[in-house]
Amino acid sequence: MINFLSILVGYLLGSISFSYLITKKVAGIDIRQHGSGNAGATNTLRVIGKGPAILVLLLDAFKGVAAVLIFAGLSAGDPMPTAMAGLGAILGHNWPVFFGFKGGKGVATTIGVLGTISFFPTLYSVLTAIVLIAITRYVSLGSLILLVMIPVFMYFRHDPSSYIILGIIVAILGIYRHRENVKRLLNGTERKLGSKKS
Numbered sequence: 506m507i508n509f510l511s512i513l514v515g516y517l518l519g520s521i522s523f524s525y526l527i528t529k530k531v532a533g534i535d536i537r538q539h540g541s542g543n544a545g546a547t548n549t550l551r552v553i554g555k556g557p558a559i560l561v562l563l564l565d566a567f568k569g570v571a572a573v574l575i576f577a578g579l580s581a582g583d584p585m586p587t588a589m590a591g592l593g594a595i596l597g598h599n600w601p602v603f604f605g606f607k608g609g610k611g612v613a614t615t616i617g618v619l620g621t622i623s624f625f626p627t628l629y630s631v632l633t634a635i636v637l638i639a640i641t642r643y644v645s646l647g648s649l650i651l652l653v654m655i656p657v658f659m660y661f662r663h664d665p666s667s668y669i670i671l672g673i674i675v676a677i678l679g680i681y682r683h684r685e686n687v688k689r690l691l692n693g694t695e696r697k698l699g700s701k702k703s
Contacts, residue, residue, distance in 0.1 A: 507579065507586045515572035515590035519597020519614060522604045523564040524549050527557050537607055544601075545609030547644050562613050569594045569617025577622075584622070584665040591618035592671055599682060610682040612648045615675050619655050622668050626658030642697035645686035652679035 524544040528536040532553045540548040546565060550558035572594035573587055580586040598614040600606040620627040630651045638647035656672030680687070689695035 507576070508589050511572075511576040511580075511586040511590035512593035512596075514575065515593025516597040517593075517602070518568045518572045519594035519599075520601035520603045520608075521568060522598075522601050522608055523568075524561045524609060525604055527561055527564075528553055531557050537604075543609055544604070544607065545611075546613055548609075565598060565609070565613035566617035566620075568598070569614040570621045573618055573621040584667045587622060588667040588671040591622060592674065594618055595675055595678065599678065610648070611675070611679060612651065615652065615655075615679065619659075619668075619672060619675070623655075623659050623662065623664050623672075626655055626662055626664070626672075629658050630654040638698065642699065643690065643695055644698050645683055645695060646690060649680065649683055649687070652676045 522544050524536050524546065528534055528539075528549060534552070536548060536552060537544050540552045542548070546558045546562035549561045569591060572590040576586045576590040595611045595614050595618060597608075599608050599611045601608040616627060616631060620631075633654055634647035634651035637650055638644055641647070653676050656669055656676055659669045659672050686695060
């Protein structure tokens with residue numbers, strides 16, 4: 506029962522689309538109809554600027570943190586409900602019930618979730634991604650590397666198997682959500698950070 510409740514509550518928390526809400530408030534637009542059409546921090550940055558994008562990034566991460574902490578406190582040390590709550594938050598961000606199931610790609614929420622349940626593997630992955638983005642200016646490439654590296658670092662750190670499985674599922678989901686970016690990266694047509702839309 507607690508596993509079902511955890512994924513449900515996590516999903517509802519994740520379904521709060523801060524990118525949509527903030528861009529609607531600040532600029533009066535539906536972020537999903539501008540830029541890449543993605544309701545996330547990177548598209549918010551490209552469409553309305555750094556301040557709102559940073560706020561979206563922090564809030565999207567926080568809802569992942571909140572989902573995990575709620576069920577870490579209720580699960581009496583069992584990592585499964587915590588992992589399920591985190592997965593629910595990421596699924597909610599990607600396919601939010603409150604916004605027509607059209608959300609973001611889940612990277613910030615993933616960082617919030619996995620950073621809470623396994624801090625150092627997530628930190629190492631984030632630092633790797635930041636360096637890669639700084640060198641290549643491809644946010645999508647950095648995001649993909651981050652998602653793939655987290656479960657690898659978790660495995661070598663001997664995290665609970667439920668957390669490692671969560672990391673693998675999230676990595677697969679992330680690759681799926683970035684499938685168009687992968688195609689553009691392979692074709693050499695992916696937009697770099699700071700580039701203007703042609």
